[in-house]
Amino acid sequence: RPPAVLAGTEITALLESADGTVWVGASSGLHRLAPAAATVERISGFTADPIHSLFEDAKGRVWAPAAAGTIVVVSATGLHVLDRRHGLPQHALYRVIEDASGNYWLSSGRGIFELKRGPLEAVLAGARQSLEVVLHGQDDGMRTIECHGLSQPSGGRDRDGGLWFPTARGFIRIRPQPARARPAPRVVIEEHPGAVLPPGTRNVELRFTALRLSTPGKVRFRYRMTGYDPDWVDAGAERTARYNQLPAGPHRFEVQARDPEGEWSPAAAVTLDQQPRFSETWWFAALLGAGLVGAAAGVHRWRLHAIRGRYAAVVEERNRIGREWHDTLVAGFSAISLQIEAALASIAHRPDRASDILDMTRRMVHHYRAEARRVIWDLRDDRPEGETLPMAVENALRRVIENQGIEGAVSSEGAPVELPADLQHNVLRICQEAMSNSARHGNPSRIDVRLVFAPGELKAVVSDNGCGFRADRSSAVAAGHFGLTVMQERARRHGGSLRIESQSGRGTTVETVIPLHGGRE
Known part of the structure; x- marks a missing residue:
């Protein structure tokens, strides 16, 4: 009765090796029975394909060709599985025989294959x-390439070293012969896409062959493309080379051929020049580099512009605060000083008037203290809600001339328009500075302000009938008085102009013209 591991399987081959081990080939794979063992064990480590035959070579290795085109080789060092990954044909293998030279011969349904000893041992x-x-078939004299392996033994070696294999048309006998040196076949490149490949060429195919009329199927090829293949590509019997996406530039394609036992032939070669795409040209790289440099320069200029803008904003804010402090506090202190001088002049002979003046001075101190807070906290828009420019100028004039014995009036011509807060603020400060200068330096008896709302412009004219003053900006600055300079800066900020006319004994006129756009600045 067969062991349990072989129950239900078909025994196809038996072999007793030199060490006394019994090897069993079956439809379920390879098994063995050691001399001292009482059970049969299955050899694992490979697919359980049906085993066709068993063979022990001169080195004591057991060979088991299988139905799936694989060969299991069991040696003292372990188990090896040879298949199509190592170059075997993907056909059922029937029998393995070793010749006197140490080469191995395999029978199959597609001919007889010879495995050269050196490469085999290296694998x-x-x-x-x-x-x-090396494939042996009808080119070598076989009447058919179909061998048999259903009967055992399906091949053998006679006393003279001849190898016998059964085929569909009878037995064949092979007499292994030492390799005869003969010239290598001459290789020819039959087809190629041309010397110049257009930009964007994706697929390149080259066809080649070798002139060997007696055994063309045994010729082996190898090829390489310089600049692409790191080493020779083993093509076997394939006579076509295919490439995808060759890099730009010149390439040299080389191909060699040889017989199974021979040396490689001199290489046949062709040069292919793959034209670059637009993105692969040197001037594209130069343009890209220039673009990157330009972009970096643009970013630098943008950052520099932003820094300058922030610096200009800081400077503008500083100047604005300086203008506000001058217009608010300096003008206020001047008005308060005038009130105190008036009180001192009246305290001796008109105490009641001096008391009224001091009361007004106290109210002015409160007012300018509030103005100072606005300068610090909210100078952008300090106009009371609903206050128009004529109203604001009239309130400012009243504070300047009150208790000074000076008469004054504000007149408005044209249809008043709503002005931006910044524009109204600066026009008010110009008028305030002009009125304060008149009261402090001109000794006038009357100050008049005329606001003209004309199409496309706003005109503010402050005039007095005082003694006049020198309207020289440079001298004013040199003397430490920045009022006139600040007034001109305020006008220019809105694209306007400021003109001063003053003659000794004939009063002073300060005229400011600001362009308007659609009723607004």
């Missing part, structure tokens, strides 16, 4: 990936 030692396989 088994792990030093090489592919076998050197």
Whole structure:
């Protein structure tokens, strides 16, 4: 009765190796029975394909060809599985025979394959990936390539070293012969896409062949493309090379051929020049580099512009605060000083008037203290809600001339328009400074302000009938008085102009003209 591990399987081959181990080939794979063991064990580590035959070579290795085109080789160092990854054909293998030279011969349904000893030993030692396989078929005198492997033994070696294999048309006998040196086949490149490849060429195919009329199927090829392939590509019997996305530039394609036992032939070569795409040209790289440099310069200029803008904003804010302090506090202190001088002049002979003046001075101190707070906290828009420019100028004139014995009036011509807060603020400060200068320096008896709302412009005219003063900006600055300079800066800020007319004994006129756009600045 068969062991349980072999129950239900078909025994296809038996072999007793030199060490006394019994090897069993079956439809379920390879099994063995050691001399001292009482059970049969299945050899694992590979697919359980049906085993066709068993063979022990001169080195004591057991060979088991299988139905799936694989060969299991069991040696003292372990188990090896040879298949199509190593260059074997993907056909059922029937029988393995070793010849006197140490080469191995395999029968199959597609002919007889010869494995050269040197490459085989290198593959088994792990030093090489592919076998050197030579196909023997009808070109070598076989009447058919279909061998049989259903009967055992399906091949053998006679006393003279001849190898016998059964085929569909009878037995064949092979007499292994030492390799005869003969010239390498001449290789020819039959087809290629041309010397120049247009930009964007994706697929390149080259066809080649070798002149060997007696055994054309045994010729082996290898090729390489310089600048693309790091080493020779083993093509086997394939006579076509295909490439995808060759890099731009010149390339040299080389191909060699040889017989299974021979040396490589001199290389046949062709030069291919892959034209670059637009993005692969040197001037594209130059343009890209220039663009990056330009972008970096643009970013730098933008950052520099932003820094300058922030600096200009800081300077403008500083100047604005300086103008506000001058117009608010300096003008206020001047008005308060005039009130105190008037009180001192009246205290001796008119105490009641001096008391009224001091009361007004106290109210002015409160007012300018509030003005100072606005300068510090909210100078952007300090006009009371609903207050128009004529109203604001009239209130400012009243504070300047009150208790000074000066008469004054504000007149408005044209239809008043709503002005931006910043524009109204600066026009008010110009008028305030002009009125304060008149009261402090001109000794007038009357100050008049005329506001003219004309199409496209606003005109503010402050005039007095005082003694006049020198309207020389440079001299005013040199003397430490910045009022006239600040007034001109305020006008220019809105694209306007400021003109001063003053003659000794004939009064002073300050005229400011500001352009308007659609009723607004």
